[in-house]
Amino acid sequence: MGRIAIPDAGDFLATADVVIVGGGIVGAATAFYASGAGRKTLVLEKCNALATLTTTSSMQCVRAQFEEPEHIAMMKASIEVFENFAEVVDLPGYDISLHQQGYLFVSDGPEGPTALAERVERQQSFGLKDVEFLSGDEARARFPYISPTVTAATFRARDGWLSAHEATYGFAKGSAARFFLATEVTGFLMDAQGLAGVETNRGTVHSRTVVIAAGPFSGRLARLAGVELPLSILRRHKAIIGEHHLVPGDAPMVIHCSSGVHWRPEGPGAALAWAEALPEEPGAPLEQVPTDWTFPAIAMEAVARLSPFWREIAAHLKTSNLFLSTGQYTVTPDHKPIIGPYPEIPGLYLNVGYSGHGVMGSPDGGRLVVDLIAGRVSDAVNPFSYERFTEGLVTPAGEKMAL
Numbered sequence: 001m002g003r004i005a006i007p008d009a010g011d012f013l014a015t016a017d018v019v020i021v022g023g024g025i026v027g028a029a030t031a032f033y034a035s036g037a038g039r040k041t042l043v044l045e046k047c048n049a050l051a052t053l054t055t056t057s058s059m060q061c062v063r064a065q066f067e068e069p070e071h072i073a074m075m076k077a078s079i080e081v082f083e084n085f086a087e088v089v090d091l092p093g094y095d096i097s098l099h100q101q102g103y104l105f106v107s108d109g110p111e112g113p114t115a116l117a118e119r120v121e122r123q124q125s126f127g128l129k130d131v132e133f134l135s136g137d138e139a140r141a142r143f144p145y146i147s148p149t150v151t152a153a154t155f156r157a158r159d160g161w162l163s164a165h166e167a168t169y170g171f172a173k174g175s176a177a178r179f180f181l182a183t184e185v186t187g188f189l190m191d192a193q194g195l196a197g198v199e200t201n202r203g204t205v206h207s208r209t210v211v212i213a214a215g216p217f218s219g220r221l222a223r224l225a226g227v228e229l230p231l232s233i234l235r236r237h238k239a240i241i242g243e244h245h246l247v248p249g250d251a252p253m254v255i256h257c258s259s260g261v262h263w264r265p266e267g268p269g270a271a272l273a274w275a276e277a278l279p280e281e282p283g284a285p286l287e288q289v290p291t292d293w294t295f296p297a298i299a300m301e302a303v304a305r306l307s308p309f310w311r312e313i314a315a316h317l318k319t320s321n322l323f324l325s326t327g328q329y330t331v332t333p334d335h336k337p338i339i340g341p342y343p344e345i346p347g348l349y350l351n352v353g354y355s356g357h358g359v360m361g362s363p364d365g366g367r368l369v370v371d372l373i374a375g376r377v378s379d380a381v382n383p384f385s386y387e388r389f390t391e392g393l394v395t396p397a398g399e400k401m402a403l
């Protein structure tokens with residue numbers, strides 16, 4: 001079982017086959033697969049606990065309804081891991097609070113029926129057979145709280161949400177890795193062969209393989225190795241409404257196709273988020289991300305267009321029943337993660353840039369980076385390879401994009 005502790009001097013490992021920097025869900029999932037591949041694995045986390053940064057601020061949702069085949073494949077595989085989590089990590093009875101109440105994408109535009117029918121056809125052609133197209137009336141018949149203005153929807157019952165904190169600790173406890181808390185990576189060791197290890201506030205760890213999985217801090221960390229990654233850091237809010245009789249507890253995640261505003265049940269209340277609610281400039285990674293209390297009002301007005309009962313909630317909401325948190329998205333130019341080797345430094349691997357999808361993508365992303373390390377998968381067939389930036393970004397239409 002994985003050992004998670006603040007190391008003392010006698011306990012400090014000076015060598016490892018694989019060092020992973022970052023103890024969020026991505027680092028923990030990577031450690032699970034690395035130690036499962038027989039590698040002596042060490043995770044270094046600068047905080048006193050795992051899953052304290054972006055992972056906890058997440059909406060914790062999982063979905064396979066994507067547009068791109070590589071995202072669909074990644075999320076389908078990841079959801080299967082979450083569905084069988086206790087068995088996968090071999091912790092009988094371990095509960096990650098997986099709620100598969102579905103994801104309902106809704107459109108309220110006149111183009112909705114045609115656009116969503118075409119989208120479902122494409123998704124099915126990419127292997128996502130269980131996504132359904134619903135007319136506006138069909139959506140309302142199943143989910144009566146959906147607005148009369150909704151013209152079409154898509155639904156997948158196996159999408160949903162979970163506890164990202166429990167999943168992170170499950171990966172850690174189910175692994176054979178060591179987790180050093182309160183251990184900050186402050187530099188990289190290089191020699192003629194490439195990467196030789198990391199410097200930390202507690203001492204040096206020698207290793208020929210280091211995976212950066214440091215969430216929003218990944219760019220800053222890579223810079224210590226002389227590497228500039230194409231990552232932007234953007235603030236994102238989440239609001240939680242405590243117990244409320246108007247929230248249907250059996251609802252799916254409801255998300256607006258074009259604006260992206262979304263809500264879902266959370267215990268006896270609800271959670272809502274919206275990336276576009278406030279204009280945000282890319283900024284520096286932060287440990288404490290400031291909140292803007294205009295967010296809940298803006299987001300509730302927007303979700304009321306999808307589900308009108310939100311107007312009633314907003315009108316009578318007490319501050320004692322409203323909780324606001326913030327985190328940061330780590331975003332790449334094509335909104336896909338970077339997973340795999342950094343080509344110019346042998347031994348340096350990346351598992352970063354998941355935007356709003358790092359919880360849902362962590363199992364398959366962790367599996368993939370370890371398969372690349374172990375040589376079981378070639379980076380030439382890796383859709384999340386860093387090489388796409390050196391070769392020039394290709395848009396879905398096949399055009400080269402300027403970075």
Ligand SMILES: Cc1cc2nc3c(=O)[nH]c(=O)nc-3n(C[C@H](O)[C@H](O)[C@H](O)COP(=O)(O)OP(=O)(O)OC[C@H]3O[C@@H](n4cnc5c(N)ncnc54)[C@H](O)[C@@H]3O)c2cc1C
Pocket residue numbers: 021022023024025026027044045046047050051052053054055056057058059060061062183184185186213214215216217218221236237238273326327328329352354355356357358359360361
């Ligand atoms: C509001 C919001 C909603 C979201 N909703 C969803 C969602 O519904 N579904 C979904 O899949 N994703 C969602 N996301 C995105 C998701 O939260 C992230 O993609 C995911 O948590 C990234 O995990 P991580 O482990 O890479 O990063 P983090 O959780 O940020 O972990 C990185 C760790 O690295 C550590 N670290 C940094 N620097 C160092 C160093 N030098 N030495 C040692 N340790 C270091 C940090 O302390 C931290 O613990 C959301 C994000 C936000 C902000």
